[in-house]
Amino acid sequence: MSVVVVGSVALDSVETPFGKMVDAIGGSATYFSIAGCRFSDINLVGIVGSDFPKLGLELFKSKKINIDGLEIVEGKTFRWGGRYKQNMNERDTIFTELNVFEKFQPKLPDLYKNSDIIFLGNIHPELQLDVLEQMNNKPLVILDTMNLWIELSREKLIEVINKSDVIIINEDEVRQLMGNSDVYKSANKMLNTLNPKILIIKKGKNGAILYHNDKMFILPSYPIDEVIDPTGAGDSFAGGFVAYLDSLNKKNLTFTDYKMAMVNGTIMASFLVESFSIHRLERVTDTEIQNRTKSLIDLISI
Amino acid sequence: MSVVVVGSVALDSVETPFGKMVDAIGGSATYFSIAGCRFSDINLVGIVGSDFPKLGLELFKSKKINIDGLEIVEGKTFRWGGRYKQNMNERDTIFTELNVFEKFQPKLPDLYKNSDIIFLGNIHPELQLDVLEQMNNKPLVILDTMNLWIELSREKLIEVINKSDVIIINEDEVRQLMGNSDVYKSANKMLNTLNPKILIIKKGKNGAILYHNDKMFILPSYPIDEVIDPTGAGDSFAGGFVAYLDSLNKKNLTFTDYKMAMVNGTIMASFLVESFSIHRLERVTDTEIQNRTKSLIDLISI
Numbered sequence: 001m002s003v004v005v006v007g008s009v010a011l012d013s014v015e016t017p018f019g020k021m022v023d024a025i026g027g028s029a030t031y032f033s034i035a036g037c038r039f040s041d042i043n044l045v046g047i048v049g050s051d052f053p054k055l056g057l058e059l060f061k062s063k064k065i066n067i068d069g070l071e072i073v074e075g076k077t078f079r080w081g082g083r084y085k086q087n088m089n090e091r092d093t094i095f096t097e098l099n100v101f102e103k104f105q106p107k108l109p110d111l112y113k114n115s116d117i118i119f120l121g122n123i124h125p126e127l128q129l130d131v132l133e134q135m136n137n138k139p140l141v142i143l144d145t146m147n148l149w150i151e152l153s154r155e156k157l158i159e160v161i162n163k164s165d166v167i168i169i170n171e172d173e174v175r176q177l178m179g180n181s182d183v184y185k186s187a188n189k190m191l192n193t194l195n196p197k198i199l200i201i202k203k204g205k206n207g208a209i210l211y212h213n214d215k216m217f218i219l220p221s222y223p224i225d226e227v228i229d230p231t232g233a234g235d236s237f238a239g240g241f242v243a244y245l246d247s248l249n250k251k252n253l254t255f256t257d258y259k260m261a262m263v264n265g266t267i268m269a270s271f272l273v274e275s276f277s278i279h280r281l282e283r284v285t286d287t288e289i290q291n292r293t294k295s296l297i298d299l300i301s302i
Numbered sequence: 303m304s305v306v307v308v309g310s311v312a313l314d315s316v317e318t319p320f321g322k323m324v325d326a327i328g329g330s331a332t333y334f335s336i337a338g339c340r341f342s343d344i345n346l347v348g349i350v351g352s353d354f355p356k357l358g359l360e361l362f363k364s365k366k367i368n369i370d371g372l373e374i375v376e377g378k379t380f381r382w383g384g385r386y387k388q389n390m391n392e393r394d395t396i397f398t399e400l401n402v403f404e405k406f407q408p409k410l411p412d413l414y415k416n417s418d419i420i421f422l423g424n425i426h427p428e429l430q431l432d433v434l435e436q437m438n439n440k441p442l443v444i445l446d447t448m449n450l451w452i453e454l455s456r457e458k459l460i461e462v463i464n465k466s467d468v469i470i471i472n473e474d475e476v477r478q479l480m481g482n483s484d485v486y487k488s489a490n491k492m493l494n495t496l497n498p499k500i501l502i503i504k505k506g507k508n509g510a511i512l513y514h515n516d517k518m519f520i521l522p523s524y525p526i527d528e529v530i531d532p533t534g535a536g537d538s539f540a541g542g543f544v545a546y547l548d549s550l551n552k553k554n555l556t557f558t559d560y561k562m563a564m565v566n567g568t569i570m571a572s573f574l575v576e577s578f579s580i581h582r583l584e585r586v587t588d589t590e591i592q593n594r595t596k597s598l599i600d601l602i603s604i
Contacts, residue, residue: 086483181388184525206508207522218601220509220520223486259604299520300602302561 001246002041002066004112004139005032006131007121007235008101009046009056009070013081014276016088018228024277025056027078028121028144031232034278035239035268037063038289040246042239043112045069045131049077049100059282068109075100088227089204108134115139119242120164121235122146125156132163140253142166142242144234150176158194166198168238174201187211198258200241202234210262212255219262222270222296229276233269236281240268267292303548304343304368306414306441307334308433309423309537310403311348311358311372315383316578318390320530326579327358329380330423330446333534336580337541337570339365340591342548344541345414347371347433351379351402361584370411377402390529391506410436417441421544422466423537424448427458434465442555444468444544446536452478460496468500470540476503489513500560502543504536512564514557521564524572524598531578535571538583542570569594 007029013022033042043066048056050072060067078101081094106127113136120128120143132141143164149157150173157177161167167190171183178186178193187201191211199211205227207220244264248257267289274280314328331348338344345368350358352374362369380403383396408429415438422430422445434443445466451459452475459479463469469492473485480488480495489503493513501513507529509522546566550559569591576582 182527182529184527188527203508206505209525216525216601217604218522218525220522223511223518223520225484225486225490227484256604263604297604299518300604302519302558302565302599302602 001117001249002043002115003036003243003246004043004045004069004108004115004118004135005029005036005121005239005242006045006106006119006128007032007123007144008078009044009048009052010078010080010101011052012231012277013079013094014229014231015083016229016276017084017086018226019276021229021276023079025053025059026080026232026277028232028235031235031272031278031281032119032121032239032242033060033065034063034281035236035265035272036243037065038268038286039240039243039264042066042243043069043109043115045106045108045112047071047073047078047100047104049073049075052077063282066111069107069112071104071107073100073103077101082231084230088230106131106134117142117242117246119238120144120160122149125149125153125160128160129156129163132160140165140245142168142238144168144238145173147173147176161194161196164196166200167196168200168202168234168241170202170204170234183209200262202237204230204233208237208262208266210258212258215255217255217259217262219259219266220300222266222292223299224270224273227273230273232278233273236272237265237269239265241265263293263296267296303419303551304345304417305338305545305548306345306347306371306410306417306420306433306437307331307338307423307541307544308347308408308421308430309334309425309446310380311346311350311354312380312382312403313354314533314579315381315396316531316533317385318531318578319386319388320528321578323578325381327355327361328382328534328579330534330537333537333574333580333583334421334423334541334544335362335367336365336583337538337567337574338545339367340570340588341542341545341566344368344545345371345411345417347408347410347414349373349375349380349402349406351375351377354379365584368413371409371414373406373409375402375405384533386532390532408433408436419444419544419548421540422446422462423540424451427451427455427462430462431458431465434462442467442547444470444540446470446540447475449475449478463496463498466498468502469498470502470504470536470543472504472506472536502564504539506532506535510539510564510568512560514560517557519557519561519564521561521568522602524568524594525601526572526575529575532575534580535575538574539567539571541567543567565595565598569598
C-alpha cells in the first residue's frame with residue numbers, strides 16, 4: 001500500500017520565544033511525509049526551485065520517501081516566514097514568497113496513479129481537483145485546506161470537499177467556512193450541509209475531534225512540556241493519521257481504525273513541536289513512537 | 303456521608319451574546335451545591351443579606367441542601383456583574399460589591415464538623431484555614447482558589463495548599479501561581495514544589511487534567527452546541543467531582559475513582575452552561591445525567 005501526498009515543499013523562516021531559524025526545510029508535504037514514512041510508503045508530489053538544498057533531497061531519499069513526483073525547476077523555492085507570540089497559540093505571517101510554487105502544475109508519475117490513498121495538502125482547490133483526476137483507481141481521498149482558499153476559492157473548495165472521503169480542517173477554518181463562532185455548531189452545520197463521511201477538527205494543543213457517521217471521538221493532544229515550534233504540527237498529524245490508515249491494508253476502515261489513526265497522528269505532531277523544523281521528528285525512534293502511543297492511550301483511559 | 307462547602311452565595315448580573323440577567327442566584331457555594339446535591343448530602347456554609355430572595359432559600363431546601371450554616375444578616379447580598387465576549391472565552395468583571403460578604407466569618411454548625419469531605423471554595427485563604435480548624439475529624443480537604451488570592455494573599459494560600467489533599471485550579475491560575483506561561487510546566491512545578499497529592503487543572507471548554515501521584519488523566523469537556531452562560535462552570539464541576547467522591551463512601555479513593563469523579567464533574571458543568579444561572583442545572587433529570595455520563599465515556603473511548 002502507498003499514499004500520494006500533494007502539497008508544498010518550502011523553506012521556512014520561523015521565530016518563536018525559543019529562537020529563530022532561517023530557510024529550514026518545511027512545507028505541508030514535507031511535514032506530512034516525514035511523519036507518514038514511519039507507517040507506510042509515501043509518494044510525494046511537489047515543486048522546488050534549483051536553490052533547494054541537496055541535504056533536503058537526500059533526507060527524503062534516506063527516509064525512502066518517493067520523490068519522483070517532486071519537480072525541481074529553475075528559480076527559487078517557496079518561502080514562508082512567521083513569528084509566534086509568547087503563548088505559541090497565535091502567529092503572524094511575516095512574508096510569503098510563492099516563487100516556483102506559483103507555477104505548480106502537479107503531474108503524477110505513473111507509479112503514483114494506483115495508490116490507495118491520496119492526501120490533498122493545502123494547495124489551491126483547482127490543483128487538488130486536477131490531481132484527483134490523474135488517479136487511475138478510486139482512492140480514499142483525504143483533504144486538508146486553509147483559510148486562504150476558504151476566502152478566495154470557496155466554490156472550488158466545496159467541489160473538492162464533495163469528492164473527498166475525509167476532511168481535515170482546523171477549528172478556525174471550520175468556523176470561517178460555516179460562518180459560525182462555535183466549533184461544534186460549525187462542525188454540525190458542515191456535516192449537515194456538505195455531508196462529509198468523516199470529518200476531523202484539529203484544535204492544536206487542545207487536541208482533535210473525529211466525526212464518523214453519527215458518532216464522535218474526542219482526543220486531547222499529547223502533553224508536551226516545552227513546545228519549541230508548532231509549525232507543521234497539523235501536517236505531521238495528517239501524515240501519521242493517513243499513513244497509519246494505509247498501513248492497515250484494509251478495504252473497510254472502522255471507527256476504531258480512524259480513532260487509532262488520530263492517536264498516531266497526534267503522537268507524530270507531539271514529536272514535531274519539540275524542535276524547529278523536522279529535527280526532532282526525523283530522528284524519533286520506533287520505540288519512542290510506540291512508548292508515547294501507549295502513554296497517550298493510558299492518559300485518556302478511565 | 304456528607305460534604306461541607308464554604309464559599310460565596312451571590313446575586314449575579316451577567317451579560318452574554320445570548321442575553322442578560324440581573325440579580326440571579328449564583329456564587330461558588332451555590333453552583334457547587336446545586337451540582338453536588340445530585341450525588342450526596344451537602345452542608346452549605348455562607349452568608350447572604352436580608353435582601354436574598356426567599357425563592358433562593360426555598361430552592362436550597364427543596365434540593366435537601368443543608369443551609370443551617372448559611373448566615374442571613376441585615377444588609378445587602380454579595381453582588382457580581384460580568385460581561386462575556388463573543389467567543390465566551392473571556393469575560394470582563396463589571397462590578398464586585400462584597401456587601402455582607404466582607405464581614406463573613408464562617409461558623410460551622412456542630413452537625414457539619416463530622417463531615418468526611420470539605421470543599422474550600424474561592425474565599426480568602428485566612429477564612430479557608432479558619433474553617434479547616436473547626437472540623438472535628440481529619441476530612442478529605444479539596445481546595446479551590448482564584449487569581450485575587452494568588453495576587454493578594456500568596457503565603458496564606460500556600461499554607462492552605464499544604465493542608466489540602468486535592469487542589470482544583472484553572473489554567474490561568476496555575477500559570478499565575480507558578481510564574482510560567484506553559485500549563486504543563488506550571489503543573490509540574492507545582493507538583494514538585496508544593497507537593498499536592500492530587501492536582502486538577504481546569505481548562506474550561508478544553509476539559510481538565512488530573513495529576514494523581516505520578517500519573518495523569520486528560521479529559522475533554524462534554525461537547526455543547528450552544529454555551530449560554532459559563533458562569534459557575536468551574537464550581538459545578540467541583541460540586542459534581544467532590545460529591546461523587548463522597549457518594550462512593552470509601553476510605554481509600556483510587557485513581558479510577560478520581561477519574562470518574564472528573565467525568566461526573568464535567569457532566570454537571572455541561573448542564574450548567576446551557577442556561578443562565580442554575581436554571582438548567584437545577585432541572586436536569588437523573589436520566590439526563592446518566593445518559594450524558596455514558597455518552598462522555600463513549601466519546602473518549604477507543
